Amino acid sequence: MPTDIKDMIPAEERYRSKTPRSHDAFKQMGSVMPGVAKGAYYYAPYPITIDHADGCYLYDIDGNQYVDFANHHTAQILGHNHPAINEAVTQQLKKGIAVAGPMGVETQLASEICRRVDSVESIRFCNSGTEATLHAVRLAREYTGRYKIAKFEGGYHGSHDSVEISVAPDLQKAGPSDRPNAVPTAGGMPPNATENIVILPDNNEEVVERIIAEHKQDLACVLLDPKAGIMPQRPEFVRTVREITEKNDILLMLDEIVGFRAARGGIQSQYNISPDLTTFGKIIGGGFPIGAFGGRKDLMALLDPTNKGARLFQSGTFSAHPVAMAAGMALLGELNESAFEHLAFLSDRLTDGLNHIFIHSSTPVQVACSASTFSFYFTEHPVRTYRDSVASDQVKVHQVFLALLDQGYYLGNGLGMNCLSLPMNETHIDGLIQAIENALEVFVE
Ligand SMILES: Cc1ncc(COP(=O)(O)O)c(C=O)c1O
Structure with missing residues (x-):
């Protein structure tokens, strides 16, 4: 059963309390553009406005730091400010x-x-x-x-x-x-x-x-x-x-x-x-x-x-x-052979870590992970087609997305297209795995 929308309030409240300047920037943006500068920027209740980016980190205008697993809709692989x-x-x-x-x-x-x-x-x-x-x-x-x-x-x-x-x-x-x-x-x-x-x-x-x-x-x-x-x-x-x-x-x-x-x-x-x-x-x-x-x-x-x-x-x-x-x-x-080897090493570590927590989680999650790209689906059955993916509980997806932001991890909106970048190391991967485990605890009855 999809999660009830009311379960999202705590995650959203925390998000709002940490990002008041982003909230104001969003209001200003919406006064001259239809909502946001481009459709993919939007997620509820409003996106963070990014002040600057360096290596595998993003910094928002409220001074929060995030490890960037969105990498500009997968378009960045070397990290920022290279x-x-x-x-x-x-x-x-x-x-x-x-x-x-x-x-x-x-x-x-x-x-x-x-x-x-x-x-x-x-x-x-x-x-x-x-x-x-x-x-x-x-x-x-x-x-x-x-x-x-x-x-x-x-x-x-x-x-x-x-x-x-x-x-x-x-x-x-x-x-x-x-x-x-x-x-x-x-x-x-x-x-x-x-x-x-x-x-x-x-x-x-x-x-x-x-x-x-x-x-x-x-x-x-x-x-x-x-x-x-x-x-x-x-x-x-x-x-x-x-x-x-x-x-x-x-x-x-x-x-x-x-x-x-x-x-x-x-x-x-x-x-x-x-x-x-x-x-x-x-x-x-x-x-x-x-x-x-x-x-x-x-x-x-x-x-x-x-x-x-x-x-x-x-x-x-x-x-x-x-x-x-x-x-x-x-x-x-x-982007030479050793770069691909490093990404493969991180990707294997992430896959193993995620599979480990998802097997032990009471919330059913399916993970796709290949080369440097990964995604999650909150559904019981394996996802092999678009129609399987539709069963993913979007309220849970959003709640986990906000819970990860709260812990300093910026993933792709919808958790459907996340990726690694070269400046990342084991600490970033292990930190994300732990943050996801923490986020899933929200769903434990
Ligand atoms: C597989 C695939 N093809 C095409 C596109 C379109 O590319 P662009 O956003 O640069 O127009 C995208 C964008 O996300 C994509 O993921």
Whole structure:
């Protein structure tokens, strides 16, 4: 049974008493913006306003310190105020912030990503993950001459009309699990926004194969975010999706916007698959706005203005912004094998610690933890699909979120997308495990 809303009052009262300046800042923000500066900033009763960030710590305007396990919606991995990023950005600021022509630094970042990710032979930059999937979907449609795309129920690939469908559908509208309906996520989409999309269920090879075969004449691509560390994934499932798309001559677009933080060669190197197209974002800009999409050379050639067969134009005033490119290069310079080893060590310690407390807790909790990303669901049954995740008790989630803030741990809003950063050590991990154990005690009868 979901927790009663009245149980939340003590956690909220404590939160309010420690964050009066954030409360005032929130009021001020709401007087000139609709509530908050962007949707993802909001959680009840109001978000903390951050004064500054350093290493793996955030400091709010009331003087509270938090260990940062949100890492800017997973976009930060080196920690804040990193000297290598600061130095690269300072040098680039002196050379030029924004100029209407290439500066060479974009070729460096493109080369580095192509070197790391085997399936990416050629790449283009934009400003966000949303733009990356927008352009990649357009490319897939143009290349194949087909206009439908398929995506998984619960998958988020950005906020444009082609893909923001069935991200978190109401189960009353979602249809049968072996034939999910396409449900628009946001208001304001035209009624035909769902016409060119096919929704697939997670973790069900048989149904995925059947639905793809039914639509193969019309499908340009399948979009897949393996959601490692967000939802427990079976690598065999991801590999099977690759086999099914190949067999049906449909492009596979792997969304590595979060996944790229898993390994040097991206999550595709861990799963040993080779997608046709890959989208990137988040960490590759070293904390600056960025997105990218890349893949097979013959596909990317449709964008090449020196190629007579070019049929697409992708640009954007701030695309391939030199400061983001320089920060991205500095980031990848730091993200070497020993960095991934350190993150894997911390991740294993966290997984073991969480499993230990969750096994002994009277509150049922499911944990997903992979590479440097982790999530919790307050539900009795294992979470393998979006529909399983809906059972998670959101009141408990919020109460634990506030209880963790109270103890100095800042996690992702909703506890569904938390992650580690390189400056963390065993003390931060053990501290978080203890704080979660303390938070769960609130639910003991
Ligand atoms: C898997 C995935 N794809 C795409 C996006 C969209 O990226 P952006 O917020 O940079 O537009 C996100 C954002 O959280 C994401 O998690």
